[in-house]
Amino acid sequence: MSLDAAAVRRVANLARLRLDEPEVQKLQAEINGILGWIEQLQAVNTDGVEPMAGGSPVAVALPWRKDAVTDGGQADAVLRNAPDREGEYFGVPKVVE
Amino acid sequence: MMRPTDYTIAEGLRALDKREISSVELTGAYVKAIEAHNPRLNAYITVTAETAMEAARASDARRAKGEVGALEGIPLGIKDLFCTEGTRTTAGSKILGEFVPPYESTVSGNLKRDGAVFLGKLNLDEFAMGSSNTTSAFGPVENPWSRANDPAKRLVPGGSSGGSAAAVAARLAMGATATDTGGSIRQPAAFCGIAGIKPTYGRCSRWGIVAFASSLDQAGPVARNVEDCAILLRSMAGFDPKDSTSADRPVPDFAAACTRSVKGLRIGVPAEYTMPGLAPEIEALWQQGLDWLRDAGAEIVPISLPHTKYALPTYYVVAPAEASSNLARYDGVRYGLRVTERDSDLRDLYERTRAAGFGAEVRRRIMIGTYVLSHGYYDAYYLKAQKVRALIARDFTQAWEKVDAIVTPATPTSAFPMDERQDDPVTMYLNDVFTVPANLAGLPGLAVPAGLDGQGLPLGLQVIGKAFDEETVFAVGAALERAANFTAKPQVMA
Amino acid sequence: MSYTLDGDTGPWEVVVGLEVHAQVLSESKLFSGAATAFGAGPNSQVSFVDAGFPGMLPVINGECVAQAVRTGLGLNAQVNLWSRFDRKNYFYADLPQGYQISQFAHPIIGTGVIEITLADGSTKNIGITRLHLEQDAGKSLHDQHQSKSFIDLNRSGVALMEIVSEPDMRSPEEAGAYLTKLRQIVRYLGTCDGNMDEGSMRADVNVSVRKAGEEFRTRCEIKNVNSVRFVMQAVEAEARRQIEVWESGGTVGQETRLFDTARGTTRSMRSKEDAHDYRYFPDPDLPPLVLEQSWVDQLKASLPELPDNRRARYVALGLSPYDAHVLTIEKETAAFFEIVAKGRDAKVAANWVTGDYFAALNRLKREVADSPVSAENLGALLDLIADGTLSGKLAKDVFEAMLEADEPPAQIVETRGLRQVTDTGAIEAAVDAVLAANADKIAQYQGGKVGLFGFFVGQTMKAMAGKGNPALVNELLKQKLG
């Protein structure tokens, strides 16, 4: 599988990365190099193999928390690092639906 | 007379205990060392000298009252991937801007709880993505070691925890926190002639550590020797209900395990780790290491990990995929950098911010990760990689029927010059060929300095253990360390 | 007779499926300890997890899991003992993590079925495809600033159950009945408050049209419809639009649309169109969700009575199917009725609740939830009728008085002297007085004008201020008039 420039732009779109043309070219070559190398995985017989989704080496199940309010009530701390703080809100350019 | 920066952590704790030195003296010595050598090495992104001295004074006061934590008064460096309350945390990226976390990561919090003093935030590859510490937005870190025949050539410290390893090797910290997603503790430790352990996945909480690839990321220490790593890990580790992947099991006394005999232990040697491109000196050191263990009473057992050659390509599907999702939150809305033009709409804001905020390696991995998860490619790449990952983990499970630990080289080469291997990403990725399998399988891996190559650069061996059996890993690592008696020092050192 | 819409080319069948987002009733969010209460100050119920801060990790709220399982049981659905959380990746202003944690490949609840009741009394089964747990997004406010949208993350991370139906509905009425029934079930279970005004339940409505006997045609999804009435209107409006497209030679394209409640039409929602590649993958921060069968069994055993069962029980008590239906629509009503009927004649209780009581609620514009009379007091009123203290007529007067001040009826009877007179002496005196004053009427009555009997009863009751026992009055009058 090999990506053309349009595919690189489509992926950049999905990832919300603004790329200029030289960068599209460069990334196209690099990504195709990496994908070509990754291609060797197709040679592995994985019939009947359960995919390993998490990182744990032993079987684990999701731990549960109690339903209690233990967090929040800190609007100022949540907003403090915001590049555009609008009072008690985060500000972004107007979104039209 | 010992200089304060000569102490290992274990020695430092004893000296503090006997009032031979105070934390203020220790910390002050390290602050001076940083002032002297950090401008060249660039190991620290942020130095918190004042708060460190304050913390040292507070520690001395606690000690005077008899309140002595497990790391009371020990000055450490913190990889700038750990969120530290009130201290800027950058992840080595421009995109975090001047982000000041309103919270403390569990691991750094555990160290503080035990009395450690923080000297500052250590440089790293941007978002921990790299093996040379050259992708940091805050400039590359230089390895304090240099080649005997070309001392002017600046070498990489390895990555991504290059700042941590360089700082510890050059004695700009007694020890440091680090993280390891594909080798980011063990490879820089080997390159800098120090010890470092990536514990079992789940041993250290990931809460408050900027995520790279969540199913692979693990925190661990780097330190001057194996025992210091054991002391640090005991404080860092432990169950954390805030991390759903944190292991709810007791934390053993790892330092005690360092004194265990390896007599009767079965040490596995995987056939597949003898691969083309492996430096002859490293192969020889590996043999030497096995001989040392045999001499100490261990049994050397040949084993096979047949899917080893697929570990790197598997890693370069899984890690970028998770990273592409983990890094979606850096969008210029709630914190960090925001780049807009006059009439930017929200999409434009996202695209400009992320293009300007992420460096080339991060952008490349986001692109790969986005692609392998995208419609029509998920099964061929991501699902396939997860299945191969399961096979790699199964290889180890089968090996544990025959052996108690596995010993391999830590890296295929010694530290390389900063201007090398930067052009081809795949060549750079090969650095992690020996370390990545343990991340994929979630197993503990320790790097131990074991010798020097012909250029006088350090080489390390790796000990891989069973899940949650860091004790055996420490025992084997300490035995190697004792036999190797590694005393060489880097050219740049406090 | 089945529902169709007429176009130029003849009748069209409407095909509807619903995806309902129901907010889980819980104190705290699905993956953080921040509160879920409605109406708090902006960004005041936000943890760093909900705001997608670096290094923050999700930890699941066990009660949300229990609520999902209860709901699954209430939908007669398969409970999956092994399920998993996936990330749905897309960029949006109110999605702080850049992904929604949801259950894509392995939902906690599988297929189920519920029965809906239509206006003509007929019933129909609607298939449930699945129910999964997921996080809600934050809220964007577009009207606070000329050139900016403001983001409030209070809702970010609140637990939702997405309940997906099969495309089994064939009319706006069926879609409305389905949503009503779903709402009824979750409210009975206490797993969602069903408050559609506050956004606790929203429906994505999938609509397509076809000619009889055809395969399904392309459907459109109408997002976030927030009332039963609007769902019904949206189905019809969208079906009519699609019929027009097909009949004018066009093709309906799969897309996301919005229902304009003011205009009663749907319109395309282009802004979300390009974000279709969600790149789902298992969330590496969350191991699989594993349930014990014994735990599921415990939840099942402790489930409250569901509306269908309750209705059947009422019919068995002797109520008409209609009364049983009306009394079980809202669980508050059923609970009220249960108290009124406890230890009493269920039919009499049902008549009072569906009759005078409902009429009073209507008149006063009140709900059972803020009832003007307590169920206990209404029950006590029925006791006073049963033991003869009050006549039916007097009981209505006492009930009116109870609406003004919710006091025990016995107290009202005492303070206002409304007790029915059963003392034959007093009644006889009143009857004698009436007869003495109406000799002419007696003559007419005895002359065959028997209709005058009612006149004598009325006069006697009037003389007794309505308190005479009607049976005794009748009996004495009959005696004396011969």
Ligand SMILES: [Mg+2]
């Ligand atoms: Mg949906």
Ligand SMILES: [Zn+2]
């Ligand atoms: Zn949904």
